[in-house]
Structure formats: structure tokens, C-alpha cells
Amino acid sequence: MSTPTEVKEAPKPPKRRRRRALWRLAIAAVALAAIVLTPTVWVRASSSGRMVTVEQAPVADVAIVFGAEVAPGGQDPMPFLRNRLDKAAALVTAGKVKALLISGDAHGGSGNEVRVMSDYLARHGVEPSRVVLDPYGLDTYDTCRRAHDVYGVDRALLVSQDLHLYRAVTLCRRVGVDAWGVPSGCEGCRTVTIWKNQARDVAAAWKAAWDAVRLRAPAVQSQPDPALANAVSAHTP
Numbered sequence: 288m289s290t291p292t293e294v295k296e297a298p299k300p301p302k303r304r305r306r307r308a309l310w311r312l313a314i315a316a317v318a319l320a321a322i323v324l325t326p327t328v329w330v331r332a333s334s335s336g337r338m339v340t341v342e343q344a345p346v347a348d349v350a351i352v353f354g355a356e357v358a359p360g361g362q363d364p365m366p367f368l369r370n371r372l373d374k375a376a377a378l379v380t381a382g383k384v385k386a387l388l389i390s391g392d393a394h395g396g397s398g399n400e401v402r403v404m405s406d407y408l409a410r411h412g413v414e415p416s417r418v419v420l421d422p423y424g425l426d427t428y429d430t431c432r433r434a435h436d437v438y439g440v441d442r443a444l445l446v447s448q449d450l451h452l453y454r455a456v457t458l459c460r461r462v463g464v465d466a467w468g469v470p471s472g473c474e475g476c477r478t479v480t481i482w483k484n485q486a487r488d489v490a491a492a493w494k495a496a497w498d499a500v501r502l503r504a505p506a507v508q509s510q511p512d513p514a515l516a517n518a519v520s521a522h523t524p
Contacts, residue, residue, distance in 0.1 A: 326492035334456035338449065338468045341377050345467060348519045350375055350384040350444040351434055353455060354391015354400035354424060361398025364407055366475035367448070367484075368400075372407050374471035375446045379413055384444060386417045386518040388434055390424030417522060419515045423507035427451070427491075428498040431459035431466075432505045438515040444469050450481075450488050454495050461499045 339345075352375045355368040364372060378384045387408070391400030401420040409415055421438065424430035434440040442465040445455050452468035459466035473481060 326496040357398045370471040385522040390421040390430040393422030429505040
């Protein structure tokens with residue numbers, strides 16, 4: 288009696304195997320991207336509808352200007368920071384705010400950010416009596432938290448580039464500041480600087496999400512300071 292001949296499955300064509308492998312790889316890449324970008328999506332959603340021009344901006348007592356790197360020599364702002372300061376000055380000129388809270392790192396690697404910022408504003412027509420310095424705004428969360436806890440800010444316009452403002456508005460709102468973002472643009476900025484900051488902001492969104500969840504204390508804690516309230520009062524008719 289003869290045994291039936293075993294029928295072997297024909298091997299799958301190499302092209303089909305490659306297609307399946309590429310399809311699995313694509314699915315994995317999409318899943319990974321979704322995970323990586325989840326905090327960024329949260330930041331954008333939380334700040335949706337909160338970006339305005341100078342003309343559209345609601346009137347507020349205070350604008351918060353976020354610090355950034357200063358030029359070599361420590362005397363002048365880099366274009367990234369200069370654009371923020373120019374926009375802040377425009378808000379004062381337009382009567383949208385009465386005072387500016389200048390927040391940055393007074394001991395930053397490139398120099399004293401807040402001193403450079405205040406000097407620039409004074410040279411460009413903003414009265415020093417309208418400007419209050421927070422030398423311990425070491426990051427975006429600290430700036431927002433200290434604005435609320437130390438300087439008593441509960442409503443403010445925020446000035447920075449749009450790629451940073453989404454995160455700033457989200458964090459300030461999380462700590463109790465009714466915040467609106469006024470994008471400053473980046474005239475004169477190098478393309479590589481913009482790309483670098485865009486990539487950095489994806490990673491920074493993860494830190495923002497973690498800070499927002501735990502509502503940590505700022506790195507430097509201070510007693511309440513009436514300087515900003517006094518500046519607002521001095522410029523209130």
C-alpha cells in the first residue's frame with residue numbers, strides 16, 4: 288500500500304514577505320509617533336483659541352515676557368529674544384497692558400537675561416516703572432508658577448514665539464493664570480535655530496505634562512512681592 292505524498296506549502300514570494308514587513312514597520316512607526324506626540328497634542332488642545340495678535344489681544348494689567356539666550360558679551364538680546372521684547376513694547380504702546388513681568392535666568396549661561404531685557408526695553412521707550420524683573424524664571428513652568436504665587440498674577444498676556452507659546456499658555460492656565468498668547472515672530476532668526484527649538488519643544492512637552500500633573504513648586508521659592516501690583520497701580524488712571 289503506497290503512502291500519500293506529503294504536499295509542501297510553497298514558500299511565500301519574497302516580495303510579499305517584504306510588503307508584510309514594511310506594513311508592520313509602518314504600523315509600529317505610527318504607534319510610536321502617536322505616543323511621542325501625545326503631550327504635544329495635549330498642549331495644543333489646552334491652548335486652542337488662545338493665540339491673538341496685538342490688535343486682538345484682550346486688555347490685561349500684565350504681560351509676561353519669557354527670557355531666552357542673550358548675545359555673546361552679555362549686553363544685547365539675540366534675535367529670538369529681541370522679537371519678544373519688541374512685541375512686549377508694542378503691547379504697552381497699544382495700551383493693552385500696564386506693566387511687564389520680565390522673567391528669565393539672571394545667572395544664565397549666556398548672561399543675565401532679565402537685565403539685558405530690561406535695558407533693551409528702556410532703550411526702546413518702555414518706562415522702567417512699568418517693568419518688574421523676576422530673576423528666577425528658570426523655565427516656563429517656574430515663570431508661570433512664580434508669576435501667580437510670588438507676583439499675584441491671575442490674568443496675563445504671554446509673549447514668546449508661537450512654537451513655545453502653546454506650552455506657556457497651557458502651563459500658566461494650569462497654575463491659575465488666565466493666559467492669552469501673543470506670538471512675537473522670529474525676524475532675523477536663523478533657520479537652524481527655529482528647527483532646533485521646534486524639535487526641543489516636542490521633548491519639552493513631556494516635561495510640561497509632568498509638571499502640570501504634579502504641580503511642583505518652582506525651583507526658587509520666594510515670599511509674595513508687591514512690585515508688580517505697585518507698577519500696575521502706578522499706571523492705572
